[in-house]
Amino acid sequence: MVYSEKIEFSIGSTTSKVMDIEFEFSEEGKGIISVKIDQLSSRGSDMSFMLEEPKNSYVAFLKWLIKLTSAEMRGFESSVKVFDKGVDVRASIDRLYFEIKDIDIFIDDKMNNVSLNSLNTKFSMTNLKFNVPFLDDNIADKALEKINKAIPDGKVSKAEIAVNYNKQSSMLRLTGILRMLGGNASLGIDVLIDENYPDATYIKSASLKLKNLSEGMIDFVDMIEKETSIKVDRIGRSSANLDYSGPIKNLPSGEFKQTSYASEARTVMSNIYNASKMYYQTKGEWPDDVEQLERAGQLDLSRSTKLRWKFELQLPDRLIATSTEEMNDGAGKVVLFDSLTGKFYGYGSAEDDDNR
Incomplete structure (x- = not known):
């Protein structure tokens, strides 16, 4: 018609x-x-x-x-x-x-x-003040300790960011500034976006100029240098220029890269365990593999995840994920979920010694 x-x-x-x-x-x-x-x-x-x-x-x-x-x-x-x-x-x-x-x-x-052809937008914030006490939670309190050191007075006096995107050139441009007692920053990033293959997205140039840094912000820069592929050029004690150019997938490195890659397996394993408990409540027995859960309509794993990880169910005690060659960090990386303690071990965990 x-x-x-x-x-x-x-x-x-x-x-x-x-x-x-x-x-x-x-x-x-x-x-x-x-x-x-x-x-x-x-x-x-x-x-x-x-x-x-x-x-x-x-x-x-x-x-x-x-x-x-x-x-x-x-x-x-x-x-x-x-x-x-x-x-x-x-x-x-x-x-x-x-x-x-x-x-x-x-x-x-x-x-x-839906297709975004172009975008030109600006965001600004003036005088953010916050007070976040420690929460008696080890993970949260470690993060809060870093935040409090980086922003000792709990204030950000000014933040601005501009976003420009053009589909025809596949270019995303971010520029911005930050002003606070912990330091001043100016940002400029150009990213070539590949909508069909996200892993092919390429950072053409990224620059972050930092000045008048507090001790907490200096520690933050140290962490960036250790855990990413970003080049850090220090200018005296309290200033630094951070630069990166390359595939976005190569940005993380070292321990951070392992944690990032392992997070996919951890998320899926949590979903598998929850689906397995529902399966047990319905069938009165634990499933033998993920295919059994999928056939029962309790789980739906993406093809890309299955290509990167193989999952072994040893329920009710544990789940094991082993990476394949399709995973960015290679095959043979093992993530273990202990259902009795609710904790993860192995690749990407602090306890891991063998898969680094």
Whole structure:
């Protein structure tokens, strides 16, 4: 069937503003979440839509063009309290501003084919303040210790980032600045995007210039140098230039790379274990392999995951994942999940000594 109808309509400038927003969510004896916003506003102009039916076998599309659209938030304050954990987290932001200077999106009539042709947007934040106490959790507290050292006063005075993307050139460009007591930063990244093969995505150039760094930020730079392929050029004690060019898949290195690659196996093993428990509740016996879970409709593993990892079920005690040649770090890497303790061992774990 061939159609020739075309529907076009446009909306002129739009402006909205909401003042004095407050809400609170609480559960008796457990905790309170509260949010306060002084002002929310948004502005749009030159908003137009076009809906065209199929014609001469061409796919119908909805082209959505929004120019000079912005949103702003002023006077944001929030707090989260969890009584039994002793958690009291507070944060505030003077101003958040988001602007879309240009956006071009292609969407077909069935909404199952979406393509971003171009994007030019900017985000800025002024005076972020936060207070996050230790949470009596080893993993979380280690991360918080690093954050508190890097940002000792809990303040980020200014952050800006601009994003530009052009599908025709496959180029994504990010630029930005950061200002805080822990140091100042300027960022510039050009990335060649391969939509069909994400692993082929290439960082043409990436540069991060850091100045007036705190001791915590210096430690952070040390970690980047140790765990990634980024080149670190130190300028005195408190400044550094970080540069990288190459495939994005080669960015992590060393222990971090192992943790990154192992995370896929860990996620899948958690899904397998949860599916196996459901299978046991239904069948009264543990499954022998993942295929049995898939046939029962309890699990759906992607083909790419199956190509990279082989999973062995020794339930109810453990699960074992072994990498193949398709995994980026090679074959023979073993990840073990102990269902009795709920912990992972082997490749990508701190306890691993054999697969490094």
